[in-house]
Amino acid sequence: MYNQQVMLEPTAESVRLSRELVWRMLDDVDEKGAEIAAILTDEVVANAVEHGRPPIVLTVDGDREDVTVTVTDCGPALPVLRVVEPTAERGRGMKIIDVLADAWGVDELPVGKRVWFRLHVPHRGDAWPDGAGGGDGVIGTHG
Numbered sequence: 325m326y327n328q329q330v331m332l333e334p335t336a337e338s339v340r341l342s343r344e345l346v347w348r349m350l351d352d353v354d355e356k357g358a359e360i361a362a363i364l365t366d367e368v369v370a371n372a373v374e375h376g377r378p379p380i381v382l383t384v385d386g387d388r389e390d391v392t393v394t395v396t397d398c399g400p401a402l403p404v405l406r407v408v409e410p411t412a413e414r415g416r417g418m419k420i421i422d423v424l425a426d427a428w429g430v431d432e433l434p435v436g437k438r439v440w441f442r443l444h445v446p447h448r449g450d451a452w453p454d455g456a457g458g459g460d461g462v463i464g465t466h467g
Contacts, residue, residue: 326350326386334373334380342369342382349384350391350445357391357445360424365393367417368439372397377436390426391445398436 326349332338346365350358365382372380376397383394405418421428425441 325388326384326391329381329383332369332373332380332382334376334378336373338373338380339366339369342366345382346384346393352447353391353445354448357443361391361393361443361445364421364425364441364443367420368393368395368441371395371403371417371439372399375399375401375403386445388447389444390442392440392442394438394440396433396436396438400436402430402432402437403439 328345328349330342330345332342343362343366346362347358350361353361365384369380369382372395376399379398381394381396383396385392385394403418405422406416421441424443426444428439428441431438431440
């Protein structure tokens with residue numbers, strides 16, 4: 325149902341464009357699901373733009389129940405789930421993903437890495453299951 329792959333430039337504009345792409349793709353999804361998917365996409369793309377190396381590739385796959393967003397880049401640095409001070413201005417991206425995604429992970433590649441998250445996305449009128457929108461991060465497994 326959802327299947328798109330886009331090459332992104334390492335710019336702030338790419339973050340905005342990727343967020344808008346996900347919003348448009350998920351136009352038949354409950355607004356809460358589309359909003360969470362857009363927020364999480366923003367975080368993984370922003371991390372790739374700031375800490376990764378081109379090429380940066382955004383892939384959105386999914387069906388009637390789940391969407392998986394993957395961002396691949398050639399940078400060697402892996403994202404880190406940090407504990408940050410309440411007054412810190414940055415450093416919460418992976419924590420946001422950890423709290424809101426149903427599953428997420430990082431796959432090391434021969435050159436670079438693939439960061440992904442999966443989210444249950446009820447369609448308009450479908451009910452959100454109990455506990456939806458929060459999962460455990462898993463490093464090194466995608467699937």
